[in-house]
Amino acid sequence: MSDLNFLFRKRIGISDDEVITFQNLDKVLEKTAKAIPFENLCIMENRTTQITNENVMSKILEQNEGGLCYELNSILYLFLIENNFNTTLIRGVVYDHMKQQWSATGKTHVANLIDHNGQLYLVDTGFGGNLPLKPVPLNGEMVESNNGEFRVDDQESEHGDYILYMKLKHKDEDWKIGYAFNSNEGFTNITELNEVQKIIIKHPESAFNKNPLMIKLTDKGNMILTDSSFTEWVDGKMTKKKIDEKRFSLIRKEYFNL
Structure with a gap:
């Protein structure tokens, strides 16, 4: 292999x-x-x-x-x-x-x-x-x-x-x-x-050269992290929280292992 x-x-x-x-x-x-x-x-x-x-x-x-x-x-x-x-x-x-x-x-x-x-x-x-x-x-x-x-x-x-x-x-x-x-x-x-x-x-119209973005699917939905918010979809229900730079770094590591 x-x-x-x-x-x-x-x-x-x-x-x-x-x-x-x-x-x-x-x-x-x-x-x-x-x-x-x-x-x-x-x-x-x-x-x-x-x-x-x-x-x-x-x-x-x-x-x-x-x-x-x-x-x-x-x-x-x-x-x-x-x-x-x-x-x-x-x-x-x-x-x-x-x-x-x-x-x-x-x-x-x-x-x-x-x-x-x-x-x-x-x-x-x-x-x-x-x-x-x-x-x-x-x-x-x-x-x-x-x-x-x-x-x-x-x-x-x-x-x-x-x-x-x-x-x-x-x-x-x-x-x-x-x-x-x-x-x-x-x-x-x-x-x-x-x-x-x-x-x-x-490219000036690129969606990926302006702000950080992380998305990962989960067993019950997905998670989306930007530098200003953390969104979780769980069984069709959305929770969106505003975050600061410190929280961004913590979520990036804890949820995305990055």
């Missing part, structure tokens, strides 16, 4: 001898979401590195940090390859619901596409609190998880041929757009993600 395979299993809590199959991939995704936070601290603290297999592995599996979509889904990609999945990375454009438009940062969302028995599935562990937690087939079929309902529609847009829709548990009454992507533009070299990281770091 490779170091990456061993360390990824250790980080999310899966035994060395468990065979990872498509049938138990939802278990892997849920454990990953609860163990590895979505966070932008490297950007906020000006300590980003080049996106390479070695650097992503070092950051997430050896230093036990989290990351943004291009880091979280690239380490998942490497783990899936190690476990004999037929997968590629894709880039998509997130829909900004606050502004009611596609994100000005362009194709900066990163996810995985898995080919299983001739059917393509979207697999994403880097979409903050919006994670499907299960493979979502590219045939419009809805999947339901502890985080809500999700589907991928064959739908042309200016950004590709498919759109992920979601209805988050306890939060959404109607379907809303997650992101659009092109299923024909898959890639396997994660160094391509340096372009994504550069945009996220420098």
Whole structure:
């Protein structure tokens, strides 16, 4: 077993001898979401590195940090390859619901596409609190998880041929757009993600270069930490508290281990 395979299993809590199959991939995704936070601290603290297999592995599996979509889904990609999945990375454009438009940062969302028995599935562990937690087939079929309902529609847009829709548990009454992507533009070299990281770091419309953000799923909901507030969702009920710099540091360590 490779170091990456061993360390990824250790980080999310899966035994060395468990065979990872498509049938138990939802278990892997849920454990990953609860163990590895979505966070932008490297950007906020000006300590980003080049996106390479070695650097992503070092950051997430050896230093036990989290990351943004291009880091979280690239380490998942490497783990899936190690476990004999037929997968590629894709880039998509997130829909900004606050502004009611596609994100000005362009194709900066990163996810995985898995080919299983001739059917393509979207697999994403880097979409903050919006994670499907299960493979979502590219045939419009809805999947339901502890985080809500999700589907991928064959739908042309200016950004590709498919759109992920979601209805988050306890939060959404109607379907809303997650992101659009092109299923024909898959890639396997994660160094391509340096372009994504550069945009996220420098673009004036980037949501991740202004304030610290940490999100992690829990057994009963999720936790969201910024430099000014700590929000907990538990069984559909939200508690939001204003915090100061000292409290931020304490919560960051206690709840996110960062």
